[in-house]
Amino acid sequence: MELETIIGLEIHAQLSTKTKLFCSCDNDAFGAPPNTRVCPVCMGFPGMLPVLNDEALQKGVRGAAALGCEIQAFSKFDRKNYFYPDLPTGYQISQFDQPVSLDGEVSVDFEGEIKKFRINRVHIENDAGKLSHNQSGTYCDYNRAGTPLVEIVTEPDLRSPEEARMLAQEIQKILRSVGTSDADMEKGMMRFDASISLRPKGEDKLYPRTEIKNLNSFSALFKALKFEQKKQIKLWGENNAPTGETTVGWMDEKEETKLLRDKESAMDYRYFPEPDLPPVTFDSDQIKAIEADLPELPLTKKQRYVEKLGLTEAEALKLAESPELYDFFESACEHFSGKPKKVANSFLSIVLAETDWEKSQITPEGLSQTLELQEAGKISSTAAKEIILKIMKEGGSAEDIMDNLGLEQKSDTGEIEAWVDQVMAENQNVVEDIKNGKDKGIQFLMGQVMKLSRGSANPGVVMGVLKTKIN
Numbered sequence: 001m002e003l004e005t006i007i008g009l010e011i012h013a014q015l016s017t018k019t020k021l022f023c024s025c026d027n028d029a030f031g032a033p034p035n036t037r038v039c040p041v042c043m044g045f046p047g048m049l050p051v052l053n054d055e056a057l058q059k060g061v062r063g064a065a066a067l068g069c070e071i072q073a074f075s076k077f078d079r080k081n082y083f084y085p086d087l088p089t090g091y092q093i094s095q096f097d098q099p100v101s102l103d104g105e106v107s108v109d110f111e112g113e114i115k116k117f118r119i120n121r122v123h124i125e126n127d128a129g130k131l132s133h134n135q136s137g138t139y140c141d142y143n144r145a146g147t148p149l150v151e152i153v154t155e156p157d158l159r160s161p162e163e164a165r166m167l168a169q170e171i172q173k174i175l176r177s178v179g180t181s182d183a184d185m186e187k188g189m190m191r192f193d194a195s196i197s198l199r200p201k202g203e204d205k206l207y208p209r210t211e212i213k214n215l216n217s218f219s220a221l222f223k224a225l226k227f228e229q230k231k232q233i234k235l236w237g238e239n240n241a242p243t244g245e246t247t248v249g250w251m252d253e254k255e256e257t258k259l260l261r262d263k264e265s266a267m268d269y270r271y272f273p274e275p276d277l278p279p280v281t282f283d284s285d286q287i288k289a290i291e292a293d294l295p296e297l298p299l300t301k302k303q304r305y306v307e308k309l310g311l312t313e314a315e316a317l318k319l320a321e322s323p324e325l326y327d328f329f330e331s332a333c334e335h336f337s338g339k340p341k342k343v344a345n346s347f348l349s350i351v352l353a354e355t356d357w358e359k360s361q362i363t364p365e366g367l368s369q370t371l372e373l374q375e376a377g378k379i380s381s382t383a384a385k386e387i388i389l390k391i392m393k394e395g396g397s398a399e400d401i402m403d404n405l406g407l408e409q410k411s412d413t414g415e416i417e418a419w420v421d422q423v424m425a426e427n428q429n430v431v432e433d434i435k436n437g438k439d440k441g442i443q444f445l446m447g448q449v450m451k452l453s454r455g456s457a458n459p460g461v462v463m464g465v466l467k468t469k470i471n
């Protein structure tokens with residue numbers, strides 16, 4: 001029997017706001033000492049009142065719109081009740097039956113084919129704190145409690161772990177491109193829950209699924225889905241397909257899942273409307289304005305780079321990956337118009353080859369000015385690279401560095417003739433070889449002259465002088 005894999009994702013991404021979702025505590029608690037970014041509101045003290053952070057709402061709906069969702073004219077918050085020590089309030093404030101947005105769609109370039117995956121909803125909710133366990137006990141850090149999140153729920157449209165990973169990566173790029181979330185996985189800013197089930201190919205019905213909780217990297221998402229897929233294929237093969245829904249966790253070290261709960265122990269969250277927060281409303285003009293304000297999204301950008309700028313697929317994919325890359329690239333192109341291919345080449349092969357390039361002193365102007373000097377024939381490509389690396393380290397203008405290091409190409413025949421004479425005198429055997437038909441030697445002599453000139457001689461002129469002198 002041929003089986004088909006059905007996967008759906010729930011993605012939590014931290015909104016990049018200054019403060020938490022319902023209080024004025026700092027939202028950037030990464031690395032802060034435990035329990036130093038807390039207040040009575042996010043700690044759930046009696047009498048506290050949440051106030052919705054407007055920045056979180058705006059960034060949330062902007063992200064939802066970028067994922068193709070329809071912003072809802074009316075939405076509300078609900079309490080999701082459960083007891084766990086990382087949740088000081090005893091309930092999470094989330095959105096249940098009337099979320100802020102519904103019905104989106106994300107396009108993904110999957111091995112050259114554009115595939116579309118539906119988004120069921122995007123809603124806003126707060127995060128819980130963090131527990132850490134060691135031999136002496138369990139410790140609670142509530143710095144993260146109350147952090148604003150968007151939860152993105154996909155339809156079960158994914159048919160392989162590869163597709164799931166691709167969609168997750170595309171969503172990360174989209175959220176970054178609109179400034180909704182930094183989605184930095186290493187800081188736990190983006191996490192996945194993935195549901196997977198199988199069915200005989202051709203059937204429409206969905207079979208009981210396994211939910212894998214809290215995957216915090218693309219590779220964990222992929223490996224966990226592969227693991228469960230394999231496990232379920234085996235069960236179907238043994239006529240023992242899963243009959244109830246289960247929830248499992250992923251253990252990174254062992255690379256296997258472990259059972260957290262089955263259907264019998266499923267949670268009942270007893271959702272009810274949050275009484276302390278008013279509903280959220282958007283009129284049609286506001287919704288139109290949010291949609292109109294969206295920038296070019298990463299996939300469209302990548303396609304434009306290939307089709308309009310003539311970049312390769314790989315170059316375009318890399319440059320369209322994050323705002324810090326494409327903002328730099330596009331700004332450098334503006335200064336050095338008509339030559340995006342050259343900008344892309346030197347940006348990718350020189351600037352991005354350095355670690356921590358974003359902390360270097362290079363600016364789009366610095367890069368484009370260097371390329372202009374090269375384009376005008378004033379410097380060689382070797383000199384251009386030297387100047388770019390120098391700007392990255394120390395800043396300064398391309399022209400000044402060219403002057404200070406004497407990198408300007410010399411087309412002055414007098415000086416070049418002197419270098420050529422010197423090189424020919426030092427390499428008489430090579431000169432003889434060339435006269436006897438071993439043409440390769442001329443490249444060697446050329447290299448020696450360039451070296452002597454510290455890259456400043458115009459290679460075309462050097463070659464001309466060399467040929468005349470040898471013959």
Ligand code: ZN
Nearest residue numbers: 023025039042
């Ligand atoms: Zn607080």
Ligand code: MN
Nearest residue numbers: 012094125151
């Ligand atoms: Mn959630």
